[in-house]
Amino acid sequence: MLQKYADIIIDISHEAIDRAFQYKIPEELINKVETGSYVEVPFGKGNAIRKGYVIGISDVPKWDEDKIKEIKGVPDEGIPIEGKLIRLAAWLKDTYGSTMINALKTVMPVKERVAKKKPQKDLSEFKLDIEKVVSLNSEQTKITDEFTENLIHGVNRVYLLKGVTGSGKTEVYIETIKQTVKQGGQAIMLVPEIALTYQTVSRFKMHFGDRVSVINSQMSKGERYRELMKARNGETDVVIGPRSALFTPFTRLRLIIIDEEHDSAYKSDNSPKYHARDTAIERARLEGASVILGSATPSIESYAMAKLGKYRLWELKERAGGGQLSDVKMIDMREELKLGNRSIISQELYDRMDEAFKNGEQVMLFINRRGYNSCVSCRSCGHAVKCPKCDVALSLHRNGFLMCHYCGHIERQPKKCPECGSNLIGGYGTGTEKVKEAVEKFFPNVKTLIMDRDTTLKKGAHGEIITAFSKKEADCLVGTQMIVKGHDFPNVTVVGIMLADLTLFENDYRAAERTFDLITQAAGRAGRSEKRGCTVIQTYQPEHYAIAAAAEQDYEKFFEMEMSYRQILKYPPVYHMMLVLITSKDEETVNEAAKFTAGLLREVMKDSDTGSVIGPGEAAISKINDVYRRVVYVKNLKYNILVKAKEYTEKKVQEKYPVGDVSLSFDFNPVNMY
Ligand code: ADP
Ligand code: ZN
Ligand code: ZN
Numbered sequence: 001m002l003q004k005y006a007d008i009i010i011d012i013s014h015e016a017i018d019r020a021f022q023y024k025i026p027e028e029l030i031n032k033v034e035t036g037s038y039v040e041v042p043f044g045k046g047n048a049i050r051k052g053y054v055i056g057i058s059d060v061p062k063w064d065e066d067k068i069k070e071i072k073g074v075p076d077e078g079i080p081i082e083g084k085l086i087r088l089a090a091w092l093k094d095t096y097g098s099t100m101i102n103a104l105k106t107v108m109p110v111k112e113r114v115a116k117k118k119p120q121k122d123l124s125e126f127k128l129d130i131e132k133v134v135s136l137n138s139e140q141t142k143i144t145d146e147f148t149e150n151l152i153h154g155v156n157r158v159y160l161l162k163g164v165t166g167s168g169k170t171e172v173y174i175e176t177i178k179q180t181v182k183q184g185g186q187a188i189m190l191v192p193e194i195a196l197t198y199q200t201v202s203r204f205k206m207h208f209g210d211r212v213s214v215i216n217s218q219m220s221k222g223e224r225y226r227e228l229m230k231a232r233n234g235e236t237d238v239v240i241g242p243r244s245a246l247f248t249p250f251t252r253l254r255l256i257i258i259d260e261e262h263d264s265a266y267k268s269d270n271s272p273k274y275h276a277r278d279t280a281i282e283r284a285r286l287e288g289a290s291v292i293l294g295s296a297t298p299s300i301e302s303y304a305m306a307k308l309g310k311y312r313l314w315e316l317k318e319r320a321g322g323g324q325l326s327d328v329k330m331i332d333m334r335e336e337l338k339l340g341n342r343s344i345i346s347q348e349l350y351d352r353m354d355e356a357f358k359n360g361e362q363v364m365l366f367i368n369r370r371g372y373n374s375c376v377s378c379r380s381c382g383h384a385v386k387c388p389k390c391d392v393a394l395s396l397h398r399n400g401f402l403m404c405h406y407c408g409h410i411e412r413q414p415k416k417c418p419e420c421g422s423n424l425i426g427g428y429g430t431g432t433e434k435v436k437e438a439v440e441k442f443f444p445n446v447k448t449l450i451m452d453r454d455t456t457l458k459k460g461a462h463g464e465i466i467t468a469f470s471k472k473e474a475d476c477l478v479g480t481q482m483i484v485k486g487h488d489f490p491n492v493t494v495v496g497i498m499l500a501d502l503t504l505f506e507n508d509y510r511a512a513e514r515t516f517d518l519i520t521q522a523a524g525r526a527g528r529s530e531k532r533g534c535t536v537i538q539t540y541q542p543e544h545y546a547i548a549a550a551a552e553q554d555y556e557k558f559f560e561m562e563m564s565y566r567q568i569l570k571y572p573p574v575y576h577m578m579l580v581l582i583t584s585k586d587e588e589t590v591n592e593a594a595k596f597t598a599g600l601l602r603e604v605m606k607d608s609d610t611g612s613v614i615g616p617g618e619a620a621i622s623k624i625n626d627v628y629r630r631v632v633y634v635k636n637l638k639y640n641i642l643v644k645a646k647e648y649t650e651k652k653v654q655e656k657y658p659v660g661d662v663s664l665s666f667d668f669n670p671v672n673m674y
Contacts, residue, residue, distance in 0.1 A: 002059055006033055006071060008041060008052040009104075020055055022062045024070045032074045033057070036087035040072040051075075053086055056100055081232065081249045082108070084286055088247075091282050095639075097646045097666050098272035106272060107247045109228040110221075131206050134321070136175060140168050143314045144175040150290070151183055151254065158281055160261075160306045161294040162555075163316030164325060165524030169294045170200070171320065173257050174207050176292060181211070181237045185254025185289075190276060192263040193217055193242040195485045197466075201240065208238050215241030215248075218459065243268065243276045246283065254289045256280045260485070261293035261302060262517055264510075267671040275669065277302070296524060297517045300566065301573040303559055326495065326526035326533035330551040332542045333499075344438050344498060349536040352494045353439075357446055357475055361493040361531070365435055365478045366522045368503045368515070376402060376413060380422035385414065391623040395431070397454070405453070407625045435478045435498055443476075451479035484521040493533045495526040500539040500547050508620075509571045510671060512546040516558050519550035570635045572669045575611065578642040579667040580632040580649070581619065581674055586661075587628050591616075593653065593662040594630035600652050601634055604645045611636030619674045631674050642668065 007020040023041050025033050033039060035054055043050040049072060061068055089103035136144065143161070150157060163169045177187045191200065196216055204212045213227045213236045230236050232249040239248045243266055246256065258266065258277055266276040277293065284291045293302050293311070306313040319325065331346045341347060353363050375393035377384040384393045387404035394402035394411070402411050417425045432452045439448050449465055456462045466487055469477045477483055503515040519537060526533025539547050549558035567574045582597055584590035594616035601613045612635050619629035636642050646666050653664055667674075 001027060001030075003061075004030060004033075005058055005061055005068065006037075006039070006054045007056040007058075008039065008071075009055055010041075010043060010050055010052040021052075022068055024068050025057070026070050029071055029074055033071060035090045036079060036083040037074060038077070038080055038083050039074050042069050042072060053083055055086055055104065056090070081251045085247065085249065087286055088279070088283050091286075092272045092274050092279065094643065095278075095282075096272040096274050096668055097643060097650075102271050106244075106268075106274070109225055109232070109247075109249055111225060131203060134168075134171055136171060137168070137320060139316055139318070140172050140175070140320070143172055143316075144179070146312075146314075147176045147290070147292075148179045151179055151185075154288070156284065156288055156290045158284075158291045158293065158305075158311045159314055160298055160302050160311045161292055161314045161316070162298050162303070162306075163294070163296060163314075164319065164553075165296050165521065166319040166321065167296075167316035168320030169259070169316060170203065172314075172316075173259065173292065173294065174203070176255060177238055177257070178207065180255045181208075183254065184252060186231070186237050186250040186252045187239075187255040187257065188245055188248050188250065188253065188280075189238065189240045189257040189259065190243060190245055190266070190280070191240060191259045192265040192485060194265075194462075194482060195260060196240070196242065197487055198463075199488060204238065204240060211236050212238040212240065215239060215245045217242060246276050246280055253283070253287050255292070256284055256289060257292045257294065259294050262295045262297055262299040262513075264514075264671045269672065271665070273667050273670075275671075297520050297555060300513055300559065300562055304563065304573050324532050325553060326523050326535045328523055328535045328537065328551050328553065330537045330539065330542050330547070333538050333540050336538075343442075344435065344538075345442065345496075346536065346538050349494075349496045349538065350442060352534050352536060353443065353476075353496070356494045357443060359493075360491075362469070362472065362474075362489060362491045363476045363494045363496065364483055364489070364492050364522075364525055365439070365476065365496045365498060366483060366518075367432055367435055367478070367480060367498045368500065368518045368522075376425060378417035378420060378422055379424040379426075381417060381420040383417055383419040385418070385425075389623070389626050391621050406621070432478050432480065439476055439478065446476055447474040448476040448478055449474040451477060451482050453480070453482075456482065481518065484518060484525060489525065492525055493531050495522050495533065495535045497522055497535065497537045497539075500537050500550075501541050501544070504541065504544060504546065508672075509566070509569065512544075512562060512565075516546040516550045516562075519547065520553065520555075523550070523553065570612065575635045575637055576639045576642055577669055578634045578636075578646060579670045579674060580634070580646075581665045581667070582616070582630045582632070582662060583627050583665075584662045585627055589657075589661060590628040590630050593657060594632065596656065597649060597653060597664065598632045600649045601632060601645055604648050605634065605636070605641070608636060608638075608641055610638060611641070621674075629674070639668075 004025045005022050006025050008023055009020050033054055037054045038051060040049050041052055085107045089107045092103040093100050161169055180187045201214050213230060215224055215227055228249060231239055239245050258280060261277055268274050280291050305311045329348055331348050336346050356363050375384055376396050387394055387409050389409060390404055390406045392406055394404055396402055400413050402413055416423050432450045436448045436450055449469055451465045468474060470489055497519055500519055504511050523535040526535050537551055541547060545561045580597055582590060582594045598616045605613055615632035616630045619631045622629055634642060650664060
């Protein structure tokens, strides 16, 4: 029989995750040793017996065969949580094509010292409304009863909880976690970072007291490690946190909840580029837990699974705490122009705002652009001022400077067009500042706050703006994506979506889905109390299916249209997609390498009639910080064909190009633009 070798890490909870030692697997243990196994090995000069974890198995000895020691035994004490997390790491490595070390670093809590505690500026000064304890309504009870029944009988499932904003999903999460804890289990709840608000946290604290811990990205590594160890030692039952909290080392994990499951923040942008949703489902499978995915606008992927009966679909159709869904008005901005209104605020929106301000109510204006201000372009020749190092337009700030959001380059705003010399050069477009200016022009006595990438750069700034607005220190909040999530502002009665089409122009296949989600979520911000709210959608494309369906608040209709489009164009979830990003500092090299890569991919895929290769082409941003970027897309019905294609291509490219000249990176079912 072929000799097998195992890579073993002795001290997994210490820093030395990348120090693995190779051991022989004796024949009698061959069936007992696998990735994740906890084994006994002789270690060090005295060959004292130590315990370690297997992180990988191969047929190839790494050094002198005779010097490799043998595994002594596999104790029958069951696999500790670290072993299970190692298995999850192996799955990450295979599924997303990363190295085992990167996968391990993602899942393992790495020991860190707790630094001296600085007083943290957080949202705690934010006054909490008295928390009412609610009793669940019949829709909610039906759901939680089914969950409890399955839990007690050890039936583990993936549930998709589809419920409009304010329909009581969070109450369902709380109840299912309570039942889980009652049965001796532990639970993880993931939320997008931005939705991790003081309100949510305090609701959980009220129910679970000290048994809940919260992880956020502002914590130091030490503080985070301490929370993870509390979970490991069974001192907590519930963890709430962003994506990475998924790897909390609970030993009795029975439930993982992913709130706002459609959010793109659940996709990691570092290797392994995992999706928390799929990874949660895998972790739940390995450990015998259930998963609840919750959203008002489920991802196309999850809803398709629910329709196939693979996920159990739960629906909450009404707002639970009273309050109706807002009244939605769609305004065709082309008509507005015909009527002579050249402003970015339509007559309808103006009237609604006016009424709200007169009644002492608040308004949110949402501009669905990714946080950027307007760019500067020439009206004579169309030239747009770009960053010299990146292929992006510079954005104009009120202080008269132009800034690159990718590399930080700053320059003064030119007075004349650098191309044609015309002085008709200036900032056009509708950034958050422009919207604020328009509001102030029409309503001179109204106080307006801006929340976007620029105003929230400073630590704690996000919370300060939220707090100020909820204390009614301002009447109007203008913002990007950031304002549509999480917070509940009972006094907001009008939501304006300034230009609903903006996200439609982003050049990736999720643009329509993102547009639909954003409009729906924004509309959900209005009228969350007794006062019925109004949402005004301003658009140049009222006939586009994503905008029309969002205006009708008709998810089902949107889903049907979107699925048929994905089917025709071979996009996920119907097909799997792999993106290959090829980068180099040299333009000629990058073009050649991209062509070479696409050629290799076509070669490996030629026997497969279930997919296609597209490209090479320029990335949406073809240069960042003087590094050129090219992309190739590969689509296939079968995921494992893509993984194999990746392995082959990576190897061939590495053989041809010296390290550093060209780099390749892969992203499976990407959610962000490249
Ligand atoms: P979602 O998470 O779906 O946005 P929440 O769980 O936050 O909804 O509920 C929205 C509001 O409705 C909250 O103020 C909550 O306290 C209230 N609520 C939820 N369920 C009930 C219920 N059964 N009875 C009364 N109020 C409820
Ligand atoms: Zn010009
Ligand atoms: Zn730049």
